Amino acid sequence: MVTITDVAKLAGVSPVTVSRVVNDSDYVSKATREKVEHAIEELGYVPHFMARGLRLNRTFTLALVLPDITNVFWTTVARGAEDAAMKNNFSILFYNVDEDVKKQDRVVDIVLSQQVDGVMIAPHDSDIKHLAKLQHNRVPTVILDRILDESQLEHKFDFVRGDSISGAYQLTRHLVRLGHKRIAMVSGNLHASTARDRVLGYRMALQDQAIPFDEDLIVYGEFKASAGAAMTHQLLDRGLTFTSIFAANNMIGMGVVRELLRRNIRIPEDMSIVFYDDYATDSDYFPFFTVITQQAYEIGYAAAEMLFSRMVNLDMPSRTQILPSTLIVRYSCGAQIKDGKSPLSLPVLAPSEFHQTTSRVKPIEDFSSDAGESSAKESNQ
């Protein structure tokens, strides 16, 4: 590896001078600068981040800790964060923690170890002690998407999130206005404030519209499709009557839809449904579900920016930035009625057909030597 000393030797100067040229940090004569730049070019020198970081006690790196990189919402947040980071010449270390406290604890330790200059995290809040480590080490931290009970904490965190209460309120009110009085809620796990806030918004809307609240219409579980399906199953088996379902996020919504399809329950004819969070980067594919969208990109961008401002002043009072959520009315509640019926509905297929027709076809064997069974293994070239 080529070091600053190598460059210095070739240019016939001291390492200090090379450093000055690279960082443009002090007086260097024009002639020397040119010699050095030439040497850098010739040797293909790139500064050693770790050495510099060790000296400067900075890494120019941010950590982004997400529950599920597979969810478009988080993906879009990541993109916003990355753009903001790059603009400031920072890199992003990215960790997936799957709503798993153990993993989260481990990642917090790693992140600390990495000496990142800032952390953006959507935390599982059931182990706040571990999060407190970040404060203890004075690492600028932004809590994404969620609220924490900070009563135990010495310092406060910074926050960036969507407005879950308002969003859930809008979604519920929309259903009520369409005439629904029995609205089930398939909620997320209560360890996440987003789940709690969405229930709260839902309850507030019911109250405002004078609809009685029925505890039994709520089920709780993870923010996952499989959990959404299981919760829906459970809910339907309770033998209660309800005409609509509020899914606490897009993943859960996916599971809800899956279970409804399985039972041949039509949307919106038999059941209306709304999601919190849109379900695809661009829902042009299938603009069917009525949802709340959050400004995910902006959340990520704002979080990174907040870290940068925090870096310059560690002792600034803690801040909370709440971005508005937007209701997008589509067809899954039958809101757009034509000739007495919704122009679009699910399922168009009976469940049995549905599964049969989405069969997977084996890749062809007779075509390319790369295809077929052997292709999954390594082959030397």
Added chain:
Amino acid sequence: MVTITDVAKLAGVSPVTVSRVVNDSDYVSKATREKVEHAIEELGYVPHFMARGLRLNRTFTLALVLPDITNVFWTTVARGAEDAAMKNNFSILFYNVDEDVKKQDRVVDIVLSQQVDGVMIAPHDSDIKHLAKLQHNRVPTVILDRILDESQLEHKFDFVRGDSISGAYQLTRHLVRLGHKRIAMVSGNLHASTARDRVLGYRMALQDQAIPFDEDLIVYGEFKASAGAAMTHQLLDRGLTFTSIFAANNMIGMGVVRELLRRNIRIPEDMSIVFYDDYATDSDYFPFFTVITQQAYEIGYAAAEMLFSRMVNLDMPSRTQILPSTLIVRYSCGAQIKDGKSPLSLPVLAPSEFHQTTSRVKPIEDFSSDAGESSAKESNQ
């Protein structure tokens, strides 16, 4: 910040001994070990990655350079890579380059500077000189998803990718078997081998099925929805006849669908359509489009694993791993016909309705103080 020396002082030993305890690297008596562990616990010591990295000349970090983190395909690759990395106690630095050579060059320099232990990159191949820098610095590198012209290169890279030729072949053959003879291709940018290979697979399938190839039925552009729409527009305006469209990836497909909807062309009644790459993590939402799915998770996982094996032997011959692609037949080609018509079709709505009904509703103002116009700004708490 608490260092190894602080721990050493508290435990009454030398820093070396602490290091030995932390890394379990040499003889330490049980009593000493316990003293040290206790001190570590008490001070909340975490090792300093950069210092260690500087000493060991390793970072325990992999770089993942992707064209578009918004695309589920890449998201899933990222997940696979992250899982594999975490299993080996490695972290992932992640960069989004948007199919932009400039950005890619910059990221290559950054990555070099970061001294990562390995790089996974889906490269824009029009600046292979810059990629060669990675080799020159002997950084283990895996090329994701694509092929490079390595003729200029001193060493060869490792590769992990899906089988684009075979996938495109399957998709095209599927269309031909359904009776299509005029199949348009909305391709990606030719700088990416995936675009070239998919055209190749398409041509091979046509040839095998004795369908004449018409150059004018292919359009080229970026792997983006907007480009997909523009290319489709261009294609339709050529005044050619064709009955089906092959979209070179999911993003392009989205644009194709958007343009067809805009022109009120029904799918599959008026036009059949297939995508390369599935369009959502879990297409349960809307199992409509016939696609080729790649083993995206496995591609990411395999790439990271390949890096780990490369690290232990830099001089091992270069390897290529090709994962099979799978055809999923759904409804966008009318393959599943009932009573003479497809059970599911697009658009159900005329374009004008379509746009009108997906109107965005403003967030409510009268509810929470967080909602409304002020909420997009920062507020101190």
Added chain:
DNA sequence: TATGATTATGAAAACGTTGTCATGTAAACG
């Protein structure tokens, strides 16, 4: 001509680790 500011460069130390070498003690062996 003396004084001080400006420009230009380098030597040395430090950031927090860990590998190498040296030193020592205790146990095992003949």
Added chain:
DNA sequence: CGTTTACATGACAACGTTTTCATAATCATA
């Protein structure tokens, strides 16, 4: 009892930077 072997610990140097301090040459000013 002397010698080897295993166990245990520490001093020192080094990884590649950059900051601080020191030195010196050049230039303008009194």
